[in-house]
Amino acid sequence: MASDEVKVIGAWASPFVMRPRIALNLKSVPYEFVQETFGAKSELLLKSNPVHKKIPVLIHADKPVCESNIIVEYVDETWSASGPSMLPSTPYDRAIARFWAAYIDEKWFPSLKSILKAEGEEEKKAVLAQVEEGNALLEKAFIDCSKGKPFFNGEHIGYLDIAFGCFLAWLRVTELAGGHKLIDEVKTPSLSKWAERFCNDPAVKPVMPETATLAEFAKKIFAKPTA
Amino acid sequence: MGETEEVRLLGVWFSPYAIRPKIALRLKSVDYDYVEEDLFGSKSELLLKSNPVHNKVPVLIHNNKPILESLNIVEYIDETWNASGPSILPSHPHDRAQARFWSAFVDDKWFPALKAAAITKSEEAKEKGMKEVEGGLLQLEEAFVSISKGNPFFGGEAIGFMDICLGSFVGILKAREKLKGEKLLDESKIPFLCKWANEFLSDDTVKNVVPEIDKVVEFLGELEVRAQSAVSKT
Numbered sequence: 001m002a003s004d005e006v007k008v009i010g011a012w013a014s015p016f017v018m019r020p021r022i023a024l025n026l027k028s029v030p031y032e033f034v035q036e037t038f039g040a041k042s043e044l045l046l047k048s049n050p051v052h053k054k055i056p057v058l059i060h061a062d063k064p065v066c067e068s069n070i071i072v073e074y075v076d077e078t079w080s081a082s083g084p085s086m087l088p089s090t091p092y093d094r095a096i097a098r099f100w101a102a103y104i105d106e107k108w109f110p111s112l113k114s115i116l117k118a119e120g121e122e123e124k125k126a127v128l129a130q131v132e133e134g135n136a137l138l139e140k141a142f143i144d145c146s147k148g149k150p151f152f153n154g155e156h157i158g159y160l161d162i163a164f165g166c167f168l169a170w171l172r173v174t175e176l177a178g179g180h181k182l183i184d185e186v187k188t189p190s191l192s193k194w195a196e197r198f199c200n201d202p203a204v205k206p207v208m209p210e211t212a213t214l215a216e217f218a219k220k221i222f223a224k225p226t227a
Numbered sequence: 228m229g230e231t232e233e234v235r236l237l238g239v240w241f242s243p244y245a246i247r248p249k250i251a252l253r254l255k256s257v258d259y260d261y262v263e264e265d266l267f268g269s270k271s272e273l274l275l276k277s278n279p280v281h282n283k284v285p286v287l288i289h290n291n292k293p294i295l296e297s298l299n300i301v302e303y304i305d306e307t308w309n310a311s312g313p314s315i316l317p318s319h320p321h322d323r324a325q326a327r328f329w330s331a332f333v334d335d336k337w338f339p340a341l342k343a344a345a346i347t348k349s350e351e352a353k354e355k356g357m358k359e360v361e362g363g364l365l366q367l368e369e370a371f372v373s374i375s376k377g378n379p380f381f382g383g384e385a386i387g388f389m390d391i392c393l394g395s396f397v398g399i400l401k402a403r404e405k406l407k408g409e410k411l412l413d414e415s416k417i418p419f420l421c422k423w424a425n426e427f428l429s430d431d432t433v434k435n436v437v438p439e440i441d442k443v444v445e446f447l448g449e450l451e452v453r454a455q456s457a458v459s460k461t
Contacts, residue, residue, distance in 0.1 A: 065324045067331055077320040091306035095294045
């Protein structure tokens with residue numbers, strides 16, 4: 001009989017890996033964090049995620065679950081009795097949460113990444129404009145989804161808070177590197193307050209890297225010579 | 228909440244993504260109004276208003292509230308009309324995660340690879356792309372065998388989430404076979420998926436919803452002509 005053991009294969013710097021860790025913390029589920037070495041993939045990872053060979057992977061009772069947002073839903077459904085629901089209660093609000101989570105992964109985060117890689121002022125300006133446009137949309141989405149409550153999910157951190165909040169450390173690193181504020185009290189007042197609440201939450205704080213540490217790491221990986 | 232719930236679907240006849248909510252609505256026996264968007268023309272006011280972020284179909288409008296993204300719409304339909312018809316998503320969390328994983332694979336990796344291989348002018352890129360597509364089908368074959376456990380569909384006895392996701396592309400695969408002689412649904416390589424594809428197309432909920440293969444063939448041909456003339460204009 002497989003034990004109920006939970007493992008998360010990941011890396012401390014990955015925002016995607018932060019997602020299942022936050023979810024497990026919210027449900028008070030103990031787990032073993034198995035860290036991958038940067039640049040090499042372990043046997044366990046290759047065996048558990050043969051299709052994509054990517055982190056994070058959750059292994060529960062010996063069965064792997066892959067893809068960060070899918071893992072968050074799995075955690076929510078499996079440990080439904082151990083904490084508030086991470087998805088809203090109505091089908092419509094759930095669809096909205098999923099829509100914005102997909103937007104963040106498919107559009108918003110790729111543009112954020114491009115800021116760090118942008119070459120020259122023109123490109124940087126264009127990408128910054130994209131991210132700011134996205135932030136304005138997400139500011140409005142926050143107001144609509146939260147309905148006056150502290151988080152996208154209402155009273156408690158949920159799926160969409162996790163999907164977006166996991167990028168906050170990288171966002172701060174990008175702001176430092178570019179000398180340009182992306183989420184602040186003037187442009188995105190609601191998001192700015194939400195970001196602080198999110199980062200200080202006990203389920204998030206232990207897994208969110210310090211901006212300085214992440215900035216050092218970013219320098220290392222982005223300093224690689226281009227092929 | 229009234230006796231008649233207003234359900235509208237904005238789509239485009241050719242779009243595999245628009246086929247998905249149609250199948251889901253049929254599975255749940257939900258009546259709806261279908262609004263065909265102009266594929267090559269301008270987008271309707273209703274579409275632009277309902278999907279201001281992406282301006283894309285399909286869009287489901289239920290009691291004036293828009294729901295976007297085809298697989299999101301399918302989940303929404305499953306949850307909203309949960310008392311009618313079979314459950315579209317499996318019930319066990321691990322099976323649900325599997326269904327979501329493989330549908331993400333189809334939408335984020337497999338179909339984009341097919342699209343890229345179809346469009347590219349480079350023979351080398353086309354060959355490499357098609358190899359990726361065939362490799363993907365082999366992975367999906369393996370997934371099907373393990374998930375279906377001897378039943379006709381990924382969802383078991385009835386069509387489910389993953390069937391709808393992958394099945395929405397079967398018409399295109401069959402059409403490309405006719406148009407290009409490209410045998411992606413090869414019984415010698417993926418026998419289970421080939422059998423599944425035919426089961427899917429002959430299912431009552433799918434039969435009158437997917438476009439006829441010959442219409443798709445004609446349309447793919449037209450798309451190609453348009454692509455050529457666009458290239459020659461630049």
